[in-house]
Amino acid sequence: MVKSAVLGYPRIGVGRSMKKIIESYWAGNASAEQLQETAKSVRKERWETIKNAGVDIIPSGEFTLYDQLLDHSYNFGVIPERYASQQLNGLDTYFAMGRGRQDKAKGVDVVACEMGKYFDSNYHVVKVPHAPNTEFKLNQNQQLAEYEEAKALGIITRPVIFGPITYLSLVAKSREAPADFEPLSLLDKLLPVYKELLSQLKGAGVEHVQIDEPILVLDKAEAWGSEYKKVYEALAPVAPKITITSSYGRVGKSIEYLKSLPIYALHLDLDREPKQLDEVLAALKSTDINIELGLVSGRNIWKTDLKAAKALAEKAVSELSSERVNVSTSSSLLHTPISVKVEKKLTSEQLSWLSFAEEKCEEVAALAQALNGKESSLFEQNTKDIAARREFERSSDSAVRDRVASISEEMLSRKSPFATRREAQKKHLNLPKFPTTTIGSFPQTKEIRQARAKFTKGEITKEEYEKAMEAEIQNAVDFQTKVGLDLFVHGEPERNDMVQYFGEQLNGFIFTQLGWVQSYGSRYVRPPIVVSDVSRPSPMTVRWSAYAQSLTDKPMKGMLTGPVTILNWSFPRADVSKEVQSKQLALALRDEVVDLANAGIKAIQVDEPAIREGLPLRKADWDNYLTWAVDSFRLSTSGVGDDTQVHSHFCYSDFGDIFPSIQRLDADVISIEASKADLKLLDVFKSYGYSNEIGPGVYDIHSPRVPGEQEIKDRLEAMAKVLPADNLIVNPDCGLKTRGWKETEESLSNLVAAARWARSSLVTA
Incomplete structure (x- = not known):
């Protein structure tokens, strides 16, 4: 049967509860214990929302107090000396890496790590500097801790972790490093830590793990076949079943080596790149790799056209069988607001166009159910709402369209x-x-x-x-x-x-x-x-x-x-x-x-x-x-x-x-x-x-x-x-x-x- 999956969920909390408690902690008005209790409550709220929407595969391990990439560096023991030397506790060291810290009375003065945009989104990641002498150790296994936390609530999750190649591609290069140094050269030093983390997950009974490798959608990844082969042949024997995700674009020629990896499933972003499906299906048909179809957008707020999404998924099912196909969000839902249900000032017409994180969970669950022969009432309403939106779109401001059409080359240049x-x-x-x-x-x-x-x-x-x-x-x-x-x-x-x-x-x-x-x-x-x-x-x-x-x-x-x-x-x-x-x-x-x-x-x-x-x-x-x-x-x-x-x-x-x-x-x-x-x-x-x-x-x-x-x-x-x-x-x-x-x-x-x-x-x- 086709299952539904969500790759990630907003971590801001209803009512922006995480912003309030984090900033209160920074101001000295909340304790570390209060901060962690709020975070635990928000994680519970997220998991229960996804489960109640009917989603089969629920993510864990991607929650963060500041940034997920920063979490990985900190969890892998990559704490540059300028932070380690400040003699701060673990939590304050972590925040100092993300935002800097200055306390003249205590002699603390350290700048924040570099930030950068996450692919083509408006989300920023914290890029901790790496150098040839960077060493890795498993400082803490966040994925295991969150898995067990969810399990205690009666919710089985799929732990999420950045893939090692994407991780090393996103971090910063230390200013002291040689000009020709590339963090990807640290791959052999990093792999043992991934093996330790994943083996701990497998030992705890985790059946599936989601490894995010969005770097696959960049041109440079097409030359990294040997690196991917090395990584996943090393990880597969000690890890739970691995699903590699490739959000934000198309995998392109990388499918030529992806089809040979010892992985359970490959996720595709079919919201951004639906045309890649045929090529990937042809490549995977003769393998035992399953496919996860990212059909519900993690980037926009429009309702998914469920009929169109279902037709695309049926193509995959007809090629591979329903046992080899799951449907999911195209990326983490961190790029979307939490829920349409709290919006009180938009008109009913406007609300009928929109789908935020909670609603997208409902859509992906409804899509899986329909593919399994149980089309819900959500499908019928969705068809009406999509048609109404299309009708609205047909109306236009002709004066605006005419003005765009009349733009001349002269209008694009200064006078001198x-x-x-x-x-x-x-x-x-x-x-x-x-x-x-x-x-x-x-x-x-x-x-x-x-x-x-x-x-x-x-x-x-x-x-x-x-x-x-x-x-x-x-x-x-x-x-x-x-x-x-x-x-x-x-x-x-x-x-x-x-x-x-x-x-x-x-x-x-x-x-x-x-x-x-x-x-x-x-x-x-x-x-x-x-x-x-x-x-x-x-x-x-x-x-x-x-x-x-x-x-x-x-x-x-x-x-x-x-x-x-x-x-x-x-x-x-x-x-x-x-x-x-x-x-x-x-x-x-x-x-x-x-x-x-x-x-x-x-x-x-x-x-x-x-x-x-x-x-x-x-x-x-x-x-x-x-x-x-x-x-x-x-x-x-x-x-x-x-x-x-x-x-x-x-x-x-x-x-x-x-x-x-x-x-x-x-x-x-x-x-x-x-x-x-x-x-x-x-x-x-x-x-x-x-x-x-x-x-x-x-x-x-x-x-x-x-x-x-x-x-x-x-x-x-x-x-x-x-x-x-x-x-x-x-x-x-x-x-x-x-x-x-x-x-x-x-x-x-x-x-x-x-x-x-x-x-x-x-x-x-």
């Missing part, structure tokens, strides 16, 4: 080349060498959140709310004057989120109340949902930026989120291409950029932190994406004169492989996350001869740690050795929304002092 623009901008902005600025947001205090909540609930008037925000903007301007920054921002107190804020002012979006999704650690976001054609009914930011500019003679930078990032950090439509949606957003933002410039805002930042994240995982798919993504940015920003300085910001981006596209953006200034990556991105900019202005982040804002003045001086000196000093802007890694005012003032004061030192001490061109 960068060198000409730069001279015009220098005269207008009058900034010093090594100008200082921030990425945009300042701390979102309790008072700001309370004012927003009161306005949302109707407890204060629009006028009262706007007065409160004006007072916050005045505070931000006064603060920047006091600290001594050069290029100001208004601080964004009115913004709930850098994407949601814009979505709420654009036609074509809907919003959840409680649709939270984990981005990293205790940072959750509530992505908007694109449901129809997008347009801007009125200006979105001009009122606030113009007010801020009226308070100071310093130049004020307008702040916008770019079209590709708005799209990637929302749940997009499934019925039209991302290109169409991105260009609709770009036209709306183009109007906003022009209005800001006309209002006297002569520096405008259009952030695109997700442009690299959205890059397709297979190189064959890159050109089309990069063409429309870059065109969307240029469409947004090219409607203004030479004297308007266009900025953009990127974070966690490996630019080396797409640098020509970064150059083609033609932004006057770009700022990048650089501090935790040890400034290694700068070599890429140098090698390509990047000539526009650039602000490599000089300190990590994801940590509460305050950087010293000398630390920032050292970074600026290092930057000036790689890039022309005359092109350097001085800024933090990212926005300061999640930080407190005290640490923000200390950090920016040190940043400004270091920049002033650089003006007199570093040679400029």
